[in-house]
Amino acid sequence: MKYRTEHDSMGEVKVPSDKYWGAQTQRSKDNFKIGSGLETMPEEIISAFGILKKAAARANASLVPERMTKEKLKAISKACDEVISGKLAEHFPLVVWQTGSGTQSNMNANEVIANRGNELSKKKLLHPNDDVNMSQSSNDTFPTAMHIAAVIALETKLLPALDTLIETFKALEKKHKGIVKSGRTHLQDATPIEFSQEISGWRTSLEKDRRLIKSALPELKELALGGTAVGTGLNAPKGFDREVARAVSEITGITFKTAPNKFHALTSKDEIVFAHGAVKALAADMMKIANDVRWLASGPRLGLGEITIPENEPGSSIMPGKVNPTQCEAVTMVAVQVMGNDAAIGFAASQGNFELNVFMPVIIYNFLQSVRLLSEAITSFNGNCAVGISANKDKMHDNLYNSLMLVTALNPYIGYENAAKTAKLAYKENISLKEACLKLGFLTEAEFDKVFKPEKMV
Numbered sequence: 001m002k003y004r005t006e007h008d009s010m011g012e013v014k015v016p017s018d019k020y021w022g023a024q025t026q027r028s029k030d031n032f033k034i035g036s037g038l039e040t041m042p043e044e045i046i047s048a049f050g051i052l053k054k055a056a057a058r059a060n061a062s063l064v065p066e067r068m069t070k071e072k073l074k075a076i077s078k079a080c081d082e083v084i085s086g087k088l089a090e091h092f093p094l095v096v097w098q099t100g101s102g103t104q105s106n107m108n109a110n111e112v113i114a115n116r117g118n119e120l121s122k123k124k125l126l127h128p129n130d131d132v133n134m135s136q137s138s139n140d141t142f143p144t145a146m147h148i149a150a151v152i153a154l155e156t157k158l159l160p161a162l163d164t165l166i167e168t169f170k171a172l173e174k175k176h177k178g179i180v181k182s183g184r185t186h187l188q189d190a191t192p193i194e195f196s197q198e199i200s201g202w203r204t205s206l207e208k209d210r211r212l213i214k215s216a217l218p219e220l221k222e223l224a225l226g227g228t229a230v231g232t233g234l235n236a237p238k239g240f241d242r243e244v245a246r247a248v249s250e251i252t253g254i255t256f257k258t259a260p261n262k263f264h265a266l267t268s269k270d271e272i273v274f275a276h277g278a279v280k281a282l283a284a285d286m287m288k289i290a291n292d293v294r295w296l297a298s299g300p301r302l303g304l305g306e307i308t309i310p311e312n313e314p315g316s317s318i319m320p321g322k323v324n325p326t327q328c329e330a331v332t333m334v335a336v337q338v339m340g341n342d343a344a345i346g347f348a349a350s351q352g353n354f355e356l357n358v359f360m361p362v363i364i365y366n367f368l369q370s371v372r373l374l375s376e377a378i379t380s381f382n383g384n385c386a387v388g389i390s391a392n393k394d395k396m397h398d399n400l401y402n403s404l405m406l407v408t409a410l411n412p413y414i415g416y417e418n419a420a421k422t423a424k425l426a427y428k429e430n431i432s433l434k435e436a437c438l439k440l441g442f443l444t445e446a447e448f449d450k451v452f453k454p455e456k457m458v
Contacts, residue, residue, distance in 0.1 A: 006111075020091045020119075022111035022128060028104035034097035041105050041361070042368045044153055046092045048145035049109040050083030052225060053132055055247035060134050063237040072131055075117035088112055096365045100358025102142030106133070135236040135244075136228065139266050139356055143224040144248075146364045150275060151220050151254060153368055154213060157375040162210055162282070165382045169203035172196075172389055180455045181306060181396035182403045189403040192457045195391050202289045209282040216275035221255065223248065227262030230355040267357050269349035272367055276345050279370050283338035286378065290332050293389065294325035305395045310388035327385035334377040341366035406454050407433050413451050414442040 003014040008023035015026045057076040060068035082088050091112045098104045110128035117126045126132060133141075176195040183190040183198075225248075226241025228234050233241065241258040248256045259265035299305035315324035344366050348359035357363075400406075407423040410433075414422070418440070426436035434452065437443050443451075 019093075020088065020112040020115040021093070021108055022115065024104060024107040024128075025094065025111050028094050028098055028108070032095055032098045032104075035095045037093070037095065039096050039365070041092060041094055041096060041108075042149070042365060043086060043089060044149040044368050045105070045145050045364060046089065046109070047084050047086065048148040048152070049106070049141070050080045050113075051148055051248060051251050052141060052144050052244070053109055053113055054080035054084070055244050055251055056134065056136055056225070057132075058247040058250075059240055059243035060237070062243055063240055064134075068131070068134060071121070072117075072126060075121045075125055076113060076132060078120050079113040079116040082116065083109065083113065088116065091116075096361045098361060100360060100362075101138050101356060102145075102360050103138035105361070106136075106138035106141045135240050136225065139229050140224045140227040140231075140262070142360050143265060143269075143357075146272065146360060146367075147220050147223055148248065148252070148256070149364065150272065150367060150371075151217060151256075152252065153371040153375075154217065154220075154275070154279075155254065158279070158282075158371050158378075159210065159213065161375040161378040161382075162206055162213075165378050165386060166203055166206050166210070168382050168386045169199050169206070172386070173199045173203065176391050179391050179393060179396060180400060180458055181391075182400045182405070189405045191405055191408050192400060192403075192454050194458050195396065197458065198292075202285075202292070205285040205289070206282070209278065209285055212278035212281055213275070216271070216278050219271040220275055221257060222259040222265065222271070223256050224259055224262060224265035226258055227266050231261075231263035231266050233262065263355065267352040267355055269345075269352070269357055269360070269363055272363055273346055273349045276342055276367050276370060279367075279374065280338055280342040283335040283370070283374055286331050286374070286381075287335035290328040290335075290381065293385065294328040297325055304399070306392055306399065308388075308390050308392060309385050312384055325385075327381045331377050331381050334373045338370040338374055341370045400454055404433065406452070406457070409452055409454070409457055410437065410443070413447070418442050 002017040004017045005012050006015045006023040006026070007013065008027075010023075010027075013023040013026045015022060054077050057068060057073050057080070061070065061073040092105075092108055094105050094108050107128065110132040113132045114126040114128040117132075118124055173196040176199065179195045180192050181195050181198070183193040223245050225244050226233055226236055228236050241262070245256050245258040293307070293309065296304055296307045297309045309325060311323040312326060314322070315326070316322040345363050348363045349357065351357065351359050404423045404427055407419045407426075410419045410422065414437070422433060422436045422440060422442065425431070425440060426433050429436070431439075434445070434448050437448055438445060
């Protein structure tokens with residue numbers, strides 16, 4: 001491998017000649033061999049850095065044109081566009097497990113953009129710190145990248161996936177309208193319910209989760225950029241914070257604004273904690289829905305068997321013909337991961353000291369993993385399972401009429417205690433509720449038939 005020599009304030013460093021990063025990136029690469037090179041800074045954060053560096057250059061060109069010339073702005077913008085598109089992904093090698101402020105990833109972006117911009121300009125035009133990092137600090141750029149990445153991930157990945165599954169449940173409700181089945185509470189038989197009503201519970205859970213996630217977005221759209229090192233805005237021109245937020249909005253097509261208090265923006269991660277709490281709520285509901293589906297589909301002969309789901313692949317290496325609810329299992333594993341990530345995010349967010357939180361890389365790594373995994377799991381569950389859910393009407397009917405909890409319909413006519421006696425006798429002697437009620441003399445056959453109508457109990 002060929003190398004070139006780069007330098008920073010600590011001296012000279014050898015860097016692979018085919019890479020755009022510089023001395024500070026190389027030092028981080030050498031000093032933090034943690035995670036086997038697999039747990040690198042998420043691509044969403046790299047793209048967000050491209051967005052905010054381009055926006056910062058625009059703001060500087062507007063406010064201090066004598067320093068950010070049109071030529072420099074053009075070079076930075078072109079390089080940033082390549083960062084945003086992912087074209088320069090191989091030039092961002094740093095792992096999550098680095099400095100807690102994300103300083104080295106900020107410098108990675110500065111160095112790559114400067115060196116690529118110089119290459120495009122065919123001269124030594126840009127300096128990583130003086131030009132690409134102008135009016136900025138790692139302490140305000142990294143939390144800004146976190147918010148940009150979080151908002152884009154939620155709006156372009158998670159919410160669309162969620163909307164698709166909500167629409168699927170709406171269609172399933174319509175398809176199964178009027179089919180009555182036994183309800184269940186505590187994993188025990190309960191009073192009847194329409195299958196469409198059961199599905200409506202799933203749908204409404206997701207719709208509420210959607211509203212919770214949406215409610216977190218306005219806070220995430222506040223940007224720390226302009227606070228520089230400790231929130232005072234040192235070395236940034238007046239109005240830079242508002243100008244750069246406007247530029248980020250123009251680049252992304254999403255309305256961002258500057259955080260009103262930069263001292264809070266640098267040290268507190270409460271917006272991320274709140275947003276991930278909504279993501280966790282969705283994960284909890286997806287866990288519940290996936291469990292419901294696999295319970296209802298259990299069998300095919302010895303389980304509940306009240307619904308059928310698509311058969312996607314063989315389920316066993318030893319039992320021929322076995323098919324498992326694998327999509328449900330994937331969803332539940334993802335839900336577990338999201339819940340674990342939530343604990344990590346909450347603990348990391350509590351560790352801000354004085355003017356800066358220094359757990360930011362691990363916070364955003366977990367946040368983006370949760371959003372990415374949940375988005376993909378929901379999409380997979382929808383396409384490979386939910387759309388193919390179908391009621392087993394005969395099994396639902398048999399289970400319904402075999403349920404002892406239908407005795408609840410008799411309460412107004414024979415009283416709670418007599419109804420309980422009827423259910424217990426039916427269970428003990430393995431006879432029907434009607435037979436038990438007649439045997440105990442609580443109702444005549446004609447009276448029983450008149451009041452006992454399970455389909456009307458919903």
